[in-house]
Amino acid sequence: MGRPPCCDKVGIKKGPWTPEEDIILVSYVQEHGPGNWRAVPINTGLMRCSKSCRLRWTNYLRPGIRRGNFTQHEEGIIVHLQSLLGNRWAAIASYLPQRTDNDIKNYWNTHLKKKLKKHQAIGAIFAPPPPSSDLAAHPSIMPTAAAAAAVGGGDNSMLATDIPHQRPAEVAQLIARRSPFGAATATDGGGGDSSSTSSYASSMDNISRLLDGFMKSSSSSPPQHHDVKPSPAAAINPFLCFDHMSATGGGLLLPADAISDVPPPQQQQVLTTTAPGLHGGGSYHEPAKQQQLSSIENWLFDEEDDADLMDLSDGCCSVPMMF
């Protein structure tokens, strides 16, 4: 028979969360930490499914989340990664630490997909060049990769399998150092205009107010990984730093036919150990899978070396979107 429901649906409240519910949930997480979601509705009296509580926390209440306008830079990263990884939103989100997988997924479905379509239509008119040999070597990912290249002007050569090896620790540092968001504060302007949203669920003001006490009361030090400079928010928030790499069970997932073996970033290993109650979900903890990840990392982040593409300021795009 089918799987039983995750919780008794009788009496379970659905729909938008109220400020009161958010306060209850934040207070509970403040006290017990994220995790053991099954116990949350029981202990708090929230008439919500445990999954609903987790989702609410993960996507909206968790500190460090940036909402609102995606920068061109972020768009470029998303398009590139989507072309490589497919709809593995959690993996993609791991490269945009302040964005949630749900946010990225929604943004893709509502914005980027249309832009891609539009651009492809234009591209069809102007007779696109034949696929490169690199793409031909990876037929399983060629279509989307080619699409991303068409949109972002990406370098298809990154798909070659002979990109120099890089050790996981170095990769982790690379990610941390080069990520435009790793060192950014949770409140930096950056184009995220959450205050313009009227609905409660989208109001960063409301959430910030809820979290204010939470973050101040957090006494434990945030995990430090390598040369990542923690943001002011991270300095007082123990949850900010493990963000997606562990909290969302992130890590780089790659198509098996394109990338046979992938290691978890060193960063993830470090951070996961600092995230009580979280077990990191995915099945990415496989050893001796370093080289292919390095290839992806190199490709993803090396673009900045070519043309100042990885400027950390918003409004600067590593992959110019020519929509």
Add this chain to the structure above:
DNA sequence: AAAAAGGACAACCGCGCGACC
């Protein structure tokens, strides 16, 4: 000014996986 259509996004649902017993 009102209704309809379309867009954006928050939330739900089902499934897969790992941990634990």
Add this chain to the structure above:
DNA sequence: TGGTCGCGCGGTTGTCCTTTT
């Protein structure tokens, strides 16, 4: 070794908001 539980992920739906007619 098999069953159960808890969690995370990706797809999909529902609702609200904005724009157009």
